Amino acid sequence: MYRISVIGSGYVGLVSGACLADFGNEVICVDKDKEKVERLGRLDIPFYEPGLVEVVERNVHERRLSFSDNLPESVERTPIVFIAVGTPSGPDGAADLNAVFDVAREIALSMQGYRLVVQKSTVPVGTGRRVRETIAKHLKGDHPFDVASNPEFLREGSAVQDFTHPNRVVIGTWTTRAASILSDIYSPLYLNETPMVKTTVETAELIKYASNAFLATKISFINEMAALCEAVGADVQVVARGMGLDGRIGDKFLHPGPGYGGSCFPKDTRALVGFAAAAGVDLRIVRATIETNERQIDHMLDRCEQVMGGLAGKTVALLGLSFKPNTDDVREAPSLKIARRLLAAGAQVRAFDPVAMPNAARALPGLKLGTSAYEICEGADALAIVTEWNEFRRLDLERIKGLLKTPVLIDMKNVYSPERVRALGFRYVGVGRPHPAGSSPAVARAAE
Numbered sequence: 288m289y290r291i292s293v294i295g296s297g298y299v300g301l302v303s304g305a306c307l308a309d310f311g312n313e314v315i316c317v318d319k320d321k322e323k324v325e326r327l328g329r330l331d332i333p334f335y336e337p338g339l340v341e342v343v344e345r346n347v348h349e350r351r352l353s354f355s356d357n358l359p360e361s362v363e364r365t366p367i368v369f370i371a372v373g374t375p376s377g378p379d380g381a382a383d384l385n386a387v388f389d390v391a392r393e394i395a396l397s398m399q400g401y402r403l404v405v406q407k408s409t410v411p412v413g414t415g416r417r418v419r420e421t422i423a424k425h426l427k428g429d430h431p432f433d434v435a436s437n438p439e440f441l442r443e444g445s446a447v448q449d450f451t452h453p454n455r456v457v458i459g460t461w462t463t464r465a466a467s468i469l470s471d472i473y474s475p476l477y478l479n480e481t482p483m484v485k486t487t488v489e490t491a492e493l494i495k496y497a498s499n500a501f502l503a504t505k506i507s508f509i510n511e512m513a514a515l516c517e518a519v520g521a522d523v524q525v526v527a528r529g530m531g532l533d534g535r536i537g538d539k540f541l542h543p544g545p546g547y548g549g550s551c552f553p554k555d556t557r558a559l560v561g562f563a564a565a566a567g568v569d570l571r572i573v574r575a576t577i578e579t580n581e582r583q584i585d586h587m588l589d590r591c592e593q594v595m596g597g598l599a600g601k602t603v604a605l606l607g608l609s610f611k612p613n614t615d616d617v618r619e620a621p622s623l624k625i626a627r628r629l630l631a632a633g634a635q636v637r638a639f640d641p642v643a644m645p646n647a648a649r650a651l652p653g654l655k656l657g658t659s660a661y662e663i664c665e666g667a668d669a670l671a672i673v674t675e676w677n678e679f680r681r682l683d684l685e686r687i688k689g690l691l692k693t694p695v696l697i698d699m700k701n702v703y704s705p706e707r708v709r710a711l712g713f714r715y716v717g718v719g720r721p722h723p724a725g726s727s728p729a730v731a732r733a734a735e
């Protein structure tokens with residue numbers, strides 16, 4: 288059993304803390320946000336994450352998990368300290384590391400005896416070294432310590448399962464003492480034969496960025512292929528399947544759509560390009576991935592405009608606000624980018640999401656929200672599906688057709704079969720799917 292504090296109780300810190308407590312450790316989840324800590328004390332989870340409340344409740348009742356806004360006291364009581372604070376994009380796209388260094392300073396001032404400080408936040412290569420320097424500079428007394436990197440790969444929406452059944456655990460250390468403590472903390476995962484990648488702090492830091500940039504690249508790649516499919520009359524769904532069946536490629540992350548969003552891919556790709564450039568390396572592929580992703584929103588807007596015959600004065604019913612299903616996180620969500628652009632073009636937007644509406648209302652004040660998928664369709668000029676929550680996969684399309692002013696379905700996640708929807712009398716627009724009659728603008732032009 289280890290005594291652990293996790294500093295930062297957001298999506299990563301709270302899930303990590305609760306799951307580490309579930310492994311049998313005594314964990315204090317710390318946050319500077321007093322209101323968040325108070326809510327957690329009442330077992331009121333401040334965000335939507337399936338399965339998390341059960342793990343939190345179980346471990347609070349077993350007295351293995353507690354919450355605090357008192358970092359010094361928590362660090363005094365726990366030899367292991369995980370840092371899981373946010374590292375958002377700064378104005379120039381670089382990761383804003385203020386919270387990380389604030390916490391490093393505070394840890395230094397509160398240390399009593401050996402401390403292992405584990406960086407779980409996603410941070411540019413070299414941050415671990417700077418955290419070590421920061422702690423050494425502010426340390427009160429002669430306390431030994433190690434700094435390690437243990438990047439997190441959990442996905443919102445399946446975070447508990449991902450933390451407890453990860454594809455791999457990456458442990459970056461400079462000393463055998465730190466490596467053996469971290470391996471031991473994760474030893475409950477040996478039962479699942481989870482691979483452990485043990486390396487240096489710098490390499491561990493880069494593994495996280497390289498992984499996210501690669502996944503983002505897969506998404507931008509298939510979105511480019513989707514644009515080509517639209518131009519030449521091919522079907523990207525079948526292209527993706529045909530590619531994905533090749534084991535070297537794999538079928539994951541080959542889903543065309545309005546582009547990637549969320550709290551990680553956009554900020555991590557930007558930060559990676561920035562710190563690589565500072566090291567004299569031009570990451571052209573990652574730059575192209577970012578550019579393609581930004582263009583994808585323009586492309587979606589163009590498609591809306593084409594199918595609706597202009598945007599000004601039109602009303603769009605927008606389904607799905609979270610950046611992906613099963614989370615309430617709307618950070619850099621394509622839905623909000625699209626809503627902002629529609630509003631700027633003079634359209635009205637009415638939106639619905641099963642759980643993300645409170646966050647969306649904070650991020651985009653004035654966004655009109657409805658109480659159901661059907662309510663927002665009433666009198667609208669088109670229905671646009673942006674996030675593929677399961678409950679949007681089997682809508683009563685006959686009913687929706689009756690509610691819409693004009694039967695237009697803009698299916699940005701290719702949830703529906705174009706043939707079926709068109710047979711119901713809708714005008715249908717997907718992403719990278721052939722136009723009716725099997726032709727496409729480019730193919731038609733070539734045939735002339």
Ligand code: NAD
Nearest residue numbers: 295296297298299318319320372373374386408409439443
């Ligand atoms: P988050 O914004 O949900 O949570 C961060 C928390 O840190 C907040 O509750 C905030 O109040 C707290 N905090 C900030 N400064 C603090 C301080 N000085 N002292 C104490 N608490 C402080 O962020 P998140 O989504 O959990 O991400 C955290 C890190 O993990 C980021 O670096 C992110 O890139 C990385 N990450 C996120 C995910 C994900 O899916 N969200 C996945 C893998 C890695």
